[in-house]
Amino acid sequence: MDHKEPPAKSDGEHKEESPLVSTDSLTSAALARLIEEVRNGDGPVSSHYNRSYHRHNR
């Protein structure tokens, strides 16, 4: 199966130079959510994990 081209952004939508752009300009809800989390320091592994985020891969 072929995957599609990611949607291009117009220059007018680009609001920041930062690697983590303003999430207002993003068309992807999932991407906006992740950027907010990384920006807010949700990157580091937390001290414990809920079921969605415990470490085992099964």
Added chain:
Amino acid sequence: MVAIDTVLLKVASRCNLDCGYCYVYNMGDTGWRAQPKRMSHVVLSAAAENLAELAAAQRRPLSVVLHGGEPLLLGVPALSDLFSRLRSTLPRDCDIHVQTNGLLLDDELIGVLVRHQVGVSISFDGPSAVHDEFRVDRRGRGSHSRVTAAIERLRRHPGATTLFTGILCVVDPRADPAEVYAALKATGAPSVDFLYRDGNRSRLPFGKEAVDSIEYGRWMCGLLDVYLSDPAPPRARILDDMLKLLLGGRGEKEGVGLTDYGIVVIDTDGRITKNDTLKVAYAGADQFVESWSVLRNRLVDVVNRPEFGAYHELQRPTAEVCRACPDLHVCGGGMPAHRWQDDNGYNNPSVFCADQKLLIEHMRRWLVRARIAA
């Protein structure tokens, strides 16, 4: 001291399904045959004491995951007793979870889970045609309708809505990722996760023609497109972890990223073993040479032993090509079992290396188009 964040309790060594791809029963390891069918009261007590001591000693919470086999086969009375014991001995910030196929999830059991605040994740592969090809019972009957009914029962229970934490889906690279995603999202689960079919470099995963073929990578790229285009997406753990790593954050799941993880398994007879997914490398690969058991040993001592340390180090890829790879901080070298090759052990890139490279490249293209550096 190795910090443990995830403990798998194999409370039942048998299963009421016979999934064709199961790494516990259908990939050559027969260790389950020597196990008692269910964890005894004595082992459950010793395990609970051990875990409480470990959590206190490492001053860091851990997640306890009831796993199997099918953990709900332990039965309502024993499960209820175990949860009470764990809740009374573990620090409050330790979570308890069940990974289940859902077949036994009736209202009585859901009530027990609610009472003890036990998170529930259900194995579900999507549309019935996909799910029922491999997730069958011992008569060969598909389980899709029974699992969807269980999910609905869980969702209807007023106390259980916050406990339904996720769906675990095994990828069939022949399926349509958009259809699978839609079926998973329709369950209402707040989080979904996707697992590659197990295999290694000497025994290729289902659907993969060669070590360097990209069937899974193409599938995941299709899934990524659907996910990132969804205006109201659930969480998708593997995609979220990898995207976060590209964005400068950190992942949490084993097998991606370079954040240290600590996983230990307590088998049904009380034996302390390595990550059970190592069974995918070869039969018995999850066993320590030293025969540790919660009946004779203390976990706080075991995690400090050299053999445990060597197992813990296995998560780091050793192949030169991996160590020099610019994508290593995202893929992490994959799961150790997937690096296995009969003639040189784990000293290889993952059998999914080409797939992961394709996916990472596609993620980068998404980020570039969104004007995000990665």
